[in-house]
Amino acid sequence: MKFVLLFVLLVPLLVVSAHNAQETGFQRPDPNNARAMARWLVASNSWGVISTISLHLGGAPWGNIASFSDGPEGNATGTPYFYLSRMDPTPLDIEADPRCSLCLSEAPIGTCGTKDAENPTCARLTLSGKMVELSKEGDEGRYALEALYSKHPEMKAWPKDHDWRIYKLQIDNIFLVDYFGGAKRITVEEYYSTVKAVTLSTAM
Amino acid sequence: MKFVLLFVLLVPLLVVSAHNAQETGFQRPDPNNARAMARWLVASNSWGVISTISLHLGGAPWGNIASFSDGPEGNATGTPYFYLSRMDPTPLDIEADPRCSLCLSEAPIGTCGTKDAENPTCARLTLSGKMVELSKEGDEGRYALEALYSKHPEMKAWPKDHDWRIYKLQIDNIFLVDYFGGAKRITVEEYYSTVKAVTLSTAM
Numbered sequence: 001m002k003f004v005l006l007f008v009l010l011v012p013l014l015v016v017s018a019h020n021a022q023e024t025g026f027q028r029p030d031p032n033n034a035r036a037m038a039r040w041l042v043a044s045n046s047w048g049v050i051s052t053i054s055l056h057l058g059g060a061p062w063g064n065i066a067s068f069s070d071g072p073e074g075n076a077t078g079t080p081y082f083y084l085s086r087m088d089p090t091p092l093d094i095e096a097d098p099r100c101s102l103c104l105s106e107a108p109i110g111t112c113g114t115k116d117a118e119n120p121t122c123a124r125l126t127l128s129g130k131m132v133e134l135s136k137e138g139d140e141g142r143y144a145l146e147a148l149y150s151k152h153p154e155m156k157a158w159p160k161d162h163d164w165r166i167y168k169l170q171i172d173n174i175f176l177v178d179y180f181g182g183a184k185r186i187t188v189e190e191y192y193s194t195v196k197a198v199t200l201s202t203a204m
Numbered sequence: 205m206k207f208v209l210l211f212v213l214l215v216p217l218l219v220v221s222a223h224n225a226q227e228t229g230f231q232r233p234d235p236n237n238a239r240a241m242a243r244w245l246v247a248s249n250s251w252g253v254i255s256t257i258s259l260h261l262g263g264a265p266w267g268n269i270a271s272f273s274d275g276p277e278g279n280a281t282g283t284p285y286f287y288l289s290r291m292d293p294t295p296l297d298i299e300a301d302p303r304c305s306l307c308l309s310e311a312p313i314g315t316c317g318t319k320d321a322e323n324p325t326c327a328r329l330t331l332s333g334k335m336v337e338l339s340k341e342g343d344e345g346r347y348a349l350e351a352l353y354s355k356h357p358e359m360k361a362w363p364k365d366h367d368w369r370i371y372k373l374q375i376d377n378i379f380l381v382d383y384f385g386g387a388k389r390i391t392v393e394e395y396y397s398t399v400k401a402v403t404l405s406t407a408m
Binding site for chain 2: 061083099
């Protein structure tokens, strides 16, 4: 009898929960769920700033705007892929020193309202690691290009003679501020294991 | 007679020009006017990414979202001022190595339409140099705080115990992409001398 009652109580709850999850998959997660917040920021933003050790400024830290995608629509993997031209300094910096960071704000998503971008409740995320160039012929390179074209269709028409390269950020450090009380530590394992929490599916 | 004619022709022109300048001071400049574009991006954005050499990641390049202001409303100086908490890694990085960059996109201003942030016609700017801490009691420190409070009124209410410091970016390199054909070189002198071109007044 107890199990039947439990079942009767749980099933509608699970149905409602699954329904909400489907509906709110890309909605702003609760700040108590730091891992989901980090994944949501990556899935919902279309551009950020790549920081590199600059060749053209003698090793000074340098930032550049870059579009990115972490998967085709509805299939966010958490791994940011980039389509960068070697006519820009960023790929040249990466070739000399692959260490870099990708910094994102919640502000461009439009969910910070009138809050300041530096206000801790307007979330900000920095993913650090190494930038790895992907072969256009390889499986992951083809997937990355599909992910990029899906979120940035205009890339398909960008001039072919600009020496475009495909990169992925191999994340080894995650810095998130999404509430009062200081930055939150999220391990790379937690970041990649949080898929179900935000109902984002992984393709690879 | 010639001078009178010149005067008669010039005065209305100057009046019309001043009137337009007043009206369009904060409108998107023509991409042919790279200096004005750079100043407009700084005057019109309220936040960007500061890239530093990171202490907590052993010298890797690191980026963090920061609000800034280059002057009180209607009085853009071109110099970005910051209000940063030492509870964040950025000021600690700056203390160890003041070299840094501020990277801005036109996208948050809202004038890129559906264009990709990496599309060269959606302007992007990187100002590089050294971050200098300003005394809150000094003239420039007081001016910087006024500039910051004017654009970011919520800063006045930020918790006083977070060890806030005021900084300015002493610019020594400017990287601008605002059209096809590669990045544009603007000297620091050109950047600061462009005030009239965009009708931004300088306070100091």
